[in-house]
Amino acid sequence: xxxxxxxxxxxxxxxxxxxxxxxxxxxxxxxxxxxxxxxxxxxxxxxxxxxxxxxxxxxxxxxxxxxxxxxxxxxxxxxxxxxxxxxxxxxxxxxxxxxxxxxxxxxxxxxxxxxxxxxxxxxxxxxxxxxxxxxxxxxxxxxxxxxxxxxxxxxxxxxxxxxxxxxxxxxxxxxxxxxxxxxxxxxxxxxxxxxxxx
Amino acid sequence: xxxxxxxxxxxxxxxxxxxxxxxxxxxxxxxxxxxxxxxxxxxxxxxxxxxxxxxxxxxxxxxxxxxxxxxxxxxxxxxxxxxxxxxxxxxxxxxxxxxxxxxxxxxxxxxxxxxxxxxxxxxxxxxxxxxxxxxxxxxxxxxxxxxxxxxxxxxxxxxxxxxxxxxxxxxxxxxxxxxxxxxxxxxxxxxxxxxxxxxxxxxxxxxxxxxxxxxxxxxxxxxxxxx
Amino acid sequence: xxxxxxxxxxxxxxxxxxxxxxxxxxxxxxxxxxxxxxxxxxxxxxxxxxxxxxxxxxxxxxxxxxxxxxxxxxxxxxxxxxxxxxxxxxxxxxxxxxxxxxxxxxxxxxxxxxxxxxxxxxxxxxxxxxxxxxxxxxxxxxxxxxxxxxxxxxxxxxxxxxxxxxxxxxxxxxxxxxxxxxxxxxxxxxxxxxxxxxxxxxxxxxxxxxxxxxxxxxxxxxxxxxxxxxxxxxxxxxxxxxxxxxxxxxxxxxxxxxxxxxxxxxxxxxxxxxxxxxxxxxxxxxxxxxxxxxxxxxxxxxxxxxxxxxxxxxxxxxxxxxxxxxxxxxxxxxxxxxxxxxxxxxxxxxxxxxxxxxxxxxxxxxxxxxxxxxxxxxxxxxxxxxxxxx
Numbered sequence: 001x002x003x004x005x006x007x008x009x010x011x012x013x014x015x016x017x018x019x020x021x022x023x024x025x026x027x028x029x030x031x032x033x034x035x036x037x038x039x040x041x042x043x044x045x046x047x048x049x050x051x052x053x054x055x056x057x058x059x060x061x062x063x064x065x066x067x068x069x070x071x072x073x074x075x076x077x078x079x080x081x082x083x084x085x086x087x088x089x090x091x092x093x094x095x096x097x098x099x100x101x102x103x104x105x106x107x108x109x110x111x112x113x114x115x116x117x118x119x120x121x122x123x124x125x126x127x128x129x130x131x132x133x134x135x136x137x138x139x140x141x142x143x144x145x146x147x148x149x150x151x152x153x154x155x156x157x158x159x160x161x162x163x164x165x166x167x168x169x170x171x172x173x174x175x176x177x178x179x180x181x182x183x184x185x186x187x188x189x190x191x192x193x194x195x196x197x198x
Numbered sequence: 199x200x201x202x203x204x205x206x207x208x209x210x211x212x213x214x215x216x217x218x219x220x221x222x223x224x225x226x227x228x229x230x231x232x233x234x235x236x237x238x239x240x241x242x243x244x245x246x247x248x249x250x251x252x253x254x255x256x257x258x259x260x261x262x263x264x265x266x267x268x269x270x271x272x273x274x275x276x277x278x279x280x281x282x283x284x285x286x287x288x289x290x291x292x293x294x295x296x297x298x299x300x301x302x303x304x305x306x307x308x309x310x311x312x313x314x315x316x317x318x319x320x321x322x323x324x325x326x327x328x329x330x331x332x333x334x335x336x337x338x339x340x341x342x343x344x345x346x347x348x349x350x351x352x353x354x355x356x357x358x359x360x361x362x363x364x365x366x367x368x369x370x371x372x373x374x375x376x377x378x379x380x381x382x383x384x385x386x387x388x389x390x391x392x393x394x395x396x397x398x399x400x401x402x403x404x405x406x407x408x409x410x411x412x413x414x415x416x417x418x419x420x421x422x423x424x425x
Numbered sequence: 426x427x428x429x430x431x432x433x434x435x436x437x438x439x440x441x442x443x444x445x446x447x448x449x450x451x452x453x454x455x456x457x458x459x460x461x462x463x464x465x466x467x468x469x470x471x472x473x474x475x476x477x478x479x480x481x482x483x484x485x486x487x488x489x490x491x492x493x494x495x496x497x498x499x500x501x502x503x504x505x506x507x508x509x510x511x512x513x514x515x516x517x518x519x520x521x522x523x524x525x526x527x528x529x530x531x532x533x534x535x536x537x538x539x540x541x542x543x544x545x546x547x548x549x550x551x552x553x554x555x556x557x558x559x560x561x562x563x564x565x566x567x568x569x570x571x572x573x574x575x576x577x578x579x580x581x582x583x584x585x586x587x588x589x590x591x592x593x594x595x596x597x598x599x600x601x602x603x604x605x606x607x608x609x610x611x612x613x614x615x616x617x618x619x620x621x622x623x624x625x626x627x628x629x630x631x632x633x634x635x636x637x638x639x640x641x642x643x644x645x646x647x648x649x650x651x652x653x654x655x656x657x658x659x660x661x662x663x664x665x666x667x668x669x670x671x672x673x674x675x676x677x678x679x680x681x682x683x684x685x686x687x688x689x690x691x692x693x694x695x696x697x698x699x700x701x702x703x704x705x706x707x708x709x710x711x712x713x714x715x716x717x718x719x720x721x722x723x724x725x726x727x728x729x730x731x732x733x734x735x736x737x738x739x740x741x742x743x744x745x746x747x748x749x750x751x752x753x754x755x756x757x758x759x760x761x762x763x764x765x766x767x768x769x770x771x772x773x774x775x776x777x778x779x780x781x782x783x784x785x786x787x788x789x790x791x792x793x794x795x796x797x798x799x800x801x802x803x804x805x806x807x808x809x810x811x812x813x814x815x
Contacts (some may be wrong), residue, residue, distance in 0.1 A: 002516070028225065028308065073447060076276050076279055080306065084269060116292075116303045120299055124299055172386055176382050176385065184371075263432040265432050266433075270436055273443055277446060287454065394481075
């Protein structure tokens with residue numbers, strides 16, 4: 001296993017191809033749950049967790065079942081059901097065995113089923129032709145990137161709340177414009193990766 | 199009654215526009231609006247899925263038990279998305295390549311699940327179909343509007359055709375990620391001005407019934423504050 | 426309980442119906458999708474070989490091709506398209522390259538890749554017209570993306586070789602070392618394939634390199650393009666004209682009688698510090714091992730790794746360079762590193778104190794070149810000191 005390749009996948013998905021800020025996957029929770037730092041961290045951790053679990057399950061399903069029997073066309077439906085079931089399962093397990101963790105993450109879990117970042121990462125791992133380890137690393141990177149964006153943005157939003165904004169821009173519009181600037185900042189990472197490891 | 203049907207159809211276009219008023223489906227709105235063609239394709243694909251799923255869910259509304267309704271809806275929606283995917287792959291391969299993963303992600307577009315839960319599961323087949331058409335048109339119009347702004351300013355073209363002058367004076371950032379967020383923000387602000395904030399009340403109504411309210415509650419929470 | 430069963434039944438029925446619908450749709454669309462994919466593949470073939478027609482896929486198992494080749498197509502006009510999978514910065518860079526009947530690249534494109542920058546997307550635009558003879562020397566890689574574009578260039582070379590093989594010719598897939606080993610073994614079979622390069626410390630005529638068989642069977646003298654074998658008794662074995670035989674035999678005598686003794690240079694207080702070791706041959710020539718400061722060490726400033734260029738030079742007693750060779754260097758890759766090329770250092774052969782500066786500098790590496798020249802100039806000083814002239 002080429003360690004450098006894995007680091008590049010990881011850094012690439014955290015910084016350059018950040019799911020939220022350059023691919024717009026998972027933009028809903030990004031705008032919705034990034035108001036407070038602790039919320040942002042809670043959501044971020046849950047997403048990382050579910051992304052890793054989902055990839056660990058969907059990759060073998062795709063490779064050993066769907067591709068083997070020529071059922072690739074059911075990919076979307078199978079993946080979304082797996083994710084939905086997984087989220088339910090994780091919630092039940094957490095509630096029963098680790099109530100403390102459930103208390104902090106529980107509220108975010110149901111929201112993740114329809115989070116397009118999770119479905120997106122599982123499908124992208126397949127289309128990018130990653131092997132199992134690479135898929136897991138890429139999922140970790142996407143999750144970390146999501147959390148990074150959330151945490152940074154929660155800081156930006158706390159400033160917006162304190163400022164005087166024209167009426168028609170209150171609420172979502174100004175949030176989107178702020179997000180646009182954060183996204184612009186992430187543009188600076190494009191192209192650094194190869195030179196970073198050259 | 200006839201009037202009622204018309205209003206079901208029309209409300210999705212402006213009064214309850216899914217993109218600018220209900221703030222649903224932000225992900226495709228931002229990701230596929232770099233070109234007018236892509237936006238139109240995305241809008242129409244979503245509309246097709248929306249109409250089909252609305253009709254089927256409305257037909258099955260008595261059959262589907264309440265406890266498992268969300269999984270049932272998801273299966274139906276994912277099924278239609280896959281069918282649309284396969285047809286596009288077969289007959290419109292360029293568009294299929296252009297939309298990429300976002301085509302599969304129609305499955306988790308909250309517009310579709312939202313309309314299934316809020317409307318189709320409570321209304322007759324014809325009304326549900328009309329609702330699907332209206333919402334679909336509203337979604338498509340919103341996407342094309344955004345794509346027009348972004349493509350004309352960002353690439354100097356409209357649906358691939360070069361526009362004199364603009365093509366030599368492009369503002370690249372408009373077709374990049376930050377430009378998408380910015381244009382979306384400004385458009386919502388414009389709609390806010392036009393509707394004089396009436397939007398805000400509608401918004402709360404629609405979110406309350408949305409199963410994915412939690413996911414897109416960013417919009418709701420913000421609106422409440424805005425008032 | 427009843428509700429529970431009803432839920433399960435409902436969900437199962439819906440899943441089953443959807444599954445049936447999907448498989449029906451798949452049954453309808455799958456052949457069309459496959460057809461499209463084939464058409465798209467042919468279109469890709471046309472992009473890299475626009476004048477091609479009637480493409481036919483080649484059965485790769487019947488040829489011995491470079492390992493990177495995954496698919497190959499020939500066409501009616503005698504050209505071919507080669508699909509290769511190589512690794513640049515990331516794994517699995519898939520390149521398609523068209524070669525026409527004249528052996529020129531007609532186009533190349535990257536079908537898919539995992540590179541972090543996108544140089545592989547545009548690099549193929551500038552490769553048209555290159556042939557196997559000039560691609561190595563004339564096609565540049567992109568600085569800052571040498572891993573990506575270097576892999577691309579190697580893939581293009583493989584494609585050109587594949588075109589030659591598919592055209593019925595035989596391409597040389599051997600590396601330079603393998604070629605040399607084959608040539609040596611062919612010239613002097615008695616050497617059993619084991620040769621050591623001999624550093625030329627005697628003035629030889631028309632010889633650019635000398636290899637001595639490890640088992641003492643004889644010598645192979647490289648003269649121009651030909652490899653001339655001479656046995657240990659100095660009889661020329663290769664079939665050449667009598668004049669050449671006489672010259673080569675004399676050369677071999679010189680090599681055979683050459684014997685070097687290391688000199689103690691510590692006694693010479695004014696010996697240049699660049700000279701590491703000095704040897705004297707039986708015929709009165711000198712061999713020096715020395716170091717020169719290139720870009721690695723520019724004067725006193727350690728600008729890079731701090732490694733000298735180490736070289737070897739043999740000089741006649743009257744100060745004329747017989748041969749010069751770079752032993753090791755750590756100059757900047759693809760720039761100063763050219764000082765290790767034979768084409769560079771062999772320029773010093775036959776030069777003396779008055780004209781050693783008249784050599785072509787390495788492009789873009791003035792500091793390396795000047796450092797090298799300064800190093801060589803120390804040899805002339807050293808010879809004067811050892812000869813007692815200075």
